[in-house]
Amino acid sequence: xxxxxxxxxxxxxxxxxxxxxxxxxxxxxxxxxxxxxxxxxxxxxxxxxxxxxxxxxxxxxxxxxxxxxxxxxxxxxxxxxxxxxxxxxxxxxxxxxxxxxxxxxxxxxxxxxxxxxxxxxxxxxxxxxxxxxxxxxxxxxxxxxxxxxxxxxxxxxxxxxxxxxxxxxxxxxxxxxxxxxxxxxxxxxxxxxxxxxxxxxxxxxxxxxxxxxxxxxxxxxxxxxxxxxxxxxxxxxxxxxxxxxxxxxxxxxxxxxxxxxxxxxxxxxxxxxxxxxxxxxxxxxxxxxxxxxxxxxxxxxxxxxxxxxxxxxxxxxxxxxxxxxxxxxxxxxxxxxxxxxxxxxxxxxxxxxxxxxxxxxxxxxxxxxxxxxxxxxxxxxxx
Ligand code: BGC
Numbered sequence: 385x386x387x388x389x390x391x392x393x394x395x396x397x398x399x400x401x402x403x404x405x406x407x408x409x410x411x412x413x414x415x416x417x418x419x420x421x422x423x424x425x426x427x428x429x430x431x432x433x434x435x436x437x438x439x440x441x442x443x444x445x446x447x448x449x450x451x452x453x454x455x456x457x458x459x460x461x462x463x464x465x466x467x468x469x470x471x472x473x474x475x476x477x478x479x480x481x482x483x484x485x486x487x488x489x490x491x492x493x494x495x496x497x498x499x500x501x502x503x504x505x506x507x508x509x510x511x512x513x514x515x516x517x518x519x520x521x522x523x524x525x526x527x528x529x530x531x532x533x534x535x536x537x538x539x540x541x542x543x544x545x546x547x548x549x550x551x552x553x554x555x556x557x558x559x560x561x562x563x564x565x566x567x568x569x570x571x572x573x574x575x576x577x578x579x580x581x582x583x584x585x586x587x588x589x590x591x592x593x594x595x596x597x598x599x600x601x602x603x604x605x606x607x608x609x610x611x612x613x614x615x616x617x618x619x620x621x622x623x624x625x626x627x628x629x630x631x632x633x634x635x636x637x638x639x640x641x642x643x644x645x646x647x648x649x650x651x652x653x654x655x656x657x658x659x660x661x662x663x664x665x666x667x668x669x670x671x672x673x674x675x676x677x678x679x680x681x682x683x684x685x686x687x688x689x690x691x692x693x694x695x696x697x698x699x700x701x702x703x704x705x706x707x708x709x710x711x712x713x714x715x716x717x718x719x720x721x722x723x724x725x726x727x728x729x730x731x732x733x734x735x736x737x738x739x740x741x742x743x744x745x746x747x748x749x750x751x752x753x754x755x756x757x758x759x760x761x762x763x764x765x766x767x
Contacts, residue, residue, distance in 0.1 A: 415439050415542050415571065417535050422447050423475035429530045431475055434544050439571045441465060442761065450527040451488035451546045451565055452478060453595050455715070458573065458761040461688025466601035468689065468761075470725040473715050483707060484594035485714075487527030488565050489520045491550060491557050492745070493592035494666070494701060494734035497625045499556065501737035503586055503746065510556035515623050520594070522555030526563070527594070536566075540576060543568035552585065559585030559749070573761045581753040588737045588745045589753050596705060596725030599684035599691060604723045605705065606647030611681040612640035612702065614667035618733055618742075619656050625735050626742075630668060638665065643683065646704060646726065661706035662723065666699045666733050676758060680728050688763045695730035695757040698743050703727040730757045 415438050422433035431449045443457040443465070454472075457465040471485040472478055478485065499510035499518035511522035520527065531546035543566050550561040561583045568576040579591040598605055617638050618626040633639040637649035637657060650662050657663070671677040679700045680693040693700070703726060710721040718724075736742040747753045 413439050413441055415569075417542050417544075419533075419535070422449075425449065425475075425530060426479065431530060432533060434533065434535065436542055436544070436567075436569045438541065438569050438573065440573060442569065442573050444567065444569050444575060446544060446546075446567055447475070448531050448533050448546065449475060449478060450486075450529065451531050451567075452527070453486035453567075453593070456575070456595070458689060459763065461763040461765075466687065466689070467715070468597055468599050468601060468691075470596040470598065470714055470720055477714070481712070482527075483596075483712075484520055484527050486595045487593075488531075488546070488591065489594045489729070490526035490563060490589070490591045491521050491555070491561060492518070492588050492590045492737075493520060493594075493729060493731045494590070495519050495623075495625055496588070497623075497735050497738050501588065503558065503588070503737065506558075508556055508558060517623055517625060518555075524555065526550070526591070531565075538568055541568045541570035541574075543576075557587050559583040559587040561587060561589065561747075563591065565591065575759045575761075577757045577759070579753070579755040581747060582749075582751070583747050584749050586746055586748050589747045590732045590736070590745050591753075591755060592701075592729040592731045593757065594727055594729060596727055597682065597691060598725045599682060599689040600687050602718070604647075604721065605726045606650065606723055607645055607684070607686070608726070609643040609645050609683045609685065610640050610702070611643045612667050612700065613670050613678050613680070614700070615641065615670050616668040618666045618668065618699075620659055620665065620734075622659055624660065624664060626666065626733060626739060628739055628741065630741070633667075638663075638667070640667075640702075643681070646723075650704060650723075660704075663702050663704040663726075664706060666701050666731070668733075669695070669698055669700060671698075676756060679730060682726075682728070683764050685764065688765075690762045690764045692760040692762070693728055693730065693757065694760070696755055697730040697732060697757065699731050699733045701727065701729040701731055701734070703729070730755075 496518040499512040736745040
């Protein structure tokens with residue numbers, strides 16, 4: 385039986401299980417997946433949109449262009465679903481211009497200074513697309529390619545597996561890289577992101593997901609309360625490249641070890657905030673060992689929606705949407721003004737290929753790159 389066919393049985397199987405255990409069932413709330421055409425790229429490549437719905441009605445819409453999360457609908461404290469990510473209504477917006485709304489970012493998330501690095505005695509020059517620097521994989525990064533797609537039904541939920549081969553020399557990177565990203569939607573209102581890659585020559589790699597969250601579904605994110613499991617962060621220079629210092633957050637506006645509203649200290653007279661135009665920094669996650677660790681907790685006390693992020697990665701980029709300036713009209717004709725959304729990008733630290741003290745981002749042939757991040761949506765106060 386094909387996977388698609390098997391998926392068609394999923395609602396029925398889940399329905400039978402609910403009956404046999406006596407669990408009350410709400411009508412039409414059964415996990416399911418649909419796929420439909422979502423336009424074509426300028427070079428004629430067809431793009432598909434996949435819609436995944438879990439047993440509580442939480443809905444993920446993802447397209448094959450850039451592996452972009454087009455919408456993510458989660459319940460508020462009254463059970464009302466709302467879209468918590470920024471983006472466009474159609475493919476055209478994403479093709480025109482997008483600050484990486486909802487996209488898979490690669491080969492290297494965030495910046496590499498002047499797009500240069502040396503690896504095993506060879507100097508490489510990557511595309512520069514952000515002032516003097518290389519940002520988010522270059523001019524045509526993983527956010528701008530059409531990924532292969534395969535739906536699946538796993539132990540934890542239903543999902544899609546996206547695949548992409550980045551050729552040797554792509555944006556200046558060495559080695560042909562085979563990448564896959566899976567999105568799994570569980571019935572615990574989680575989205576599990578699994579990244580994997582292999583290469584035929586040593587290359588830097590740092591994959592992440594670039595969704596802009598707004599848990600209220602409208603307005604700005606300054607009232608959202610953020611907690612970060614980070615005692616330290618990596619300060620940046622005026623081009624947002626880490627200086628190499630690993631600084632303590634204590635006594636600074638970067639201390640989110642206890643919850644703080646994002647707007648509380650964002651306007652403080654502080655050099656790092658001035659450089660970022662707000663928060664645009666990598667936080668060093670505090671962890672007691674390998675595996676998933678809590679990285680961030682975001683709460684919108686008005687809607688009651690909450691998001692917890694767990695990851696196997698050593699860092700998280702907290703970007704407070706400082707470069708949004710109202711010039712982009714997004715979903716529903718809404719102008720995205722400054723700080724309409726925020727990104728929490730689990731990652732290795734920016735510019736690691738040039739920073740010896742940062743954890744390595746080099747993938748060698750024969751090794752498999754693996755990274756996992758889990759987004760858990762809930763409500764506050766919890767029920
Ligand atoms: C970066 C920002 C950048 C944004 C959109 C974030 O990950 O940290 O500096 O402006 O992505 O490109």
